[in-house]
Amino acid sequence: MNAPDNRPTDQQNLKMQIRHLESIAAFSGGVAHDYNNLLTAIMGNISLALEQVAADSELTGLLEQALTASRAAKTLTRRLITFSKGGQPAKQPTDMVEVVRNTAAFSLSGTPIRCELGPSNGIWSALIDRGQISQAIHNLIVNAAESMPSSGTIFISFENMILDSPNSTLSHGRYIDIAIRDQGTGIPAGHIDKIFDPYFSTRGEGPDKRAGLGLSVSHSIIARHGGDITVCSRVGSGTTFHILLPASSAAAKTVQPDSVNRMPEKKEQPVSGQGRILVMDDEAMIRELTGNMLRHLGYEADFAETGQEAVRKYQAARERSTPYDAVILDLTVKGGMGGEAAIKRLIAIDPAVKAIVSSGYTDNPVIADYGHYGFREVVAKPYEMVEFSAKLSRVINDR
Secondary structure, three states, rough: OOOOOOOOOOOHHEEEEEEEHHHHHHHHHHHHHHHHHHHHHHHHHHHHHHOOOOOHHHHHHHHHHHHHHHHHHHHHHHHHHHHHHOOOOEEEEEEHHHHHHHHHHHHOOOEEEEEEEOOOOOOEEHHHHHHHHHHHHHHHHHHHHHHOOOEEEEEEEEEEEOOOOOOOOOOOOOEEEEEEOOOOOOOHHHHHHHOOOOOOOOOOOOOOOOOOOOHHHHHHHHHHOOOEEEEEEEEOOOEEEEEEEEEEEEOEEEOOOOOOOOOOOOOOOOOOOOEEEEOHHHHHOHHHHHHHHHHHHOOOOEEOOHHHHHHHHHHHHHOOOOOOOOOEEEOOOOOOEEEEHHHHHHHHOOOOOOOEEEEOOOOOHHHHOHHHOOOOOEOOOOHHHHHHHHHHHHHOOOO
């Protein structure tokens, strides 16, 4: 009689891997949220310090270097958030060919790698979040370029596809297939099933070893868009990634530069203003930072730790005929009322309330569609003086 085979089946192995990824994702999301609050204090105070130091001071250069490093940390934190929760996509009909073309040009700038795009006439538009999908494409192109560091060509092709019957990942419908093929060294068969795991690397343990969240983030973004990403590769013959994204029946809107493709801009100056601003945030260091920034810009600041307190203060100020000119509400408050519930009560008190929502999370639908919930603007943590002051000024002045 044969002994029972207690080895896990392929399906059990897959479920174990999914649970493993989910636990890593949950941990990453929590760390990223706390880190975003710390980064908000760091970046906000550095940008505030730069406003109070002479341009030709030696300190200016040191502070700008610290701010540059903080911006890199901000990018990493957003990748962690995207990996952990995917980030709620703010979708609109988009010309995928244009997005891929712009992203490829940016990603390969300054490298010896060429890019060739195949025929693209008649390719359907896709319902996507431009910034997120551009980030996913960027990660794949960088991965392809790193597989052939000396020289080579990346080939990108487009195809309209119709799935007549649903498979294990996608439902039936119209899709756009984007294939990204490189001339690199290829991926060993034993590594194919691991390449989307966070921090997986094929570069060994030497000084050349690199690992990151790039492919994991791309996989998470594509999945959140209702799409799929697959890979086929042969050692010595290169690798091809296929991205399937749901097509849109609506016409594509004009593509604007996104956070991945944006080149350095001319240095802007903060926008000063006047008025009384109520700031609601459960983190003391964020309240202190925001208050300092507001006072530097010329505003008066008042504070609340929870939504309940913000609502009480807002109503009391109106009754005293000393209303607030704007309210900044943190979306998530530990153990108390957050911004989403608070804005409903504020609108009931004052339908014309000028409110800005602030959060370190991007996965909440309030962030993706803040106007639908009654907010006039959104300020994502971590923020700096220029962005913060410009958005506040637009809200107060109804621009």
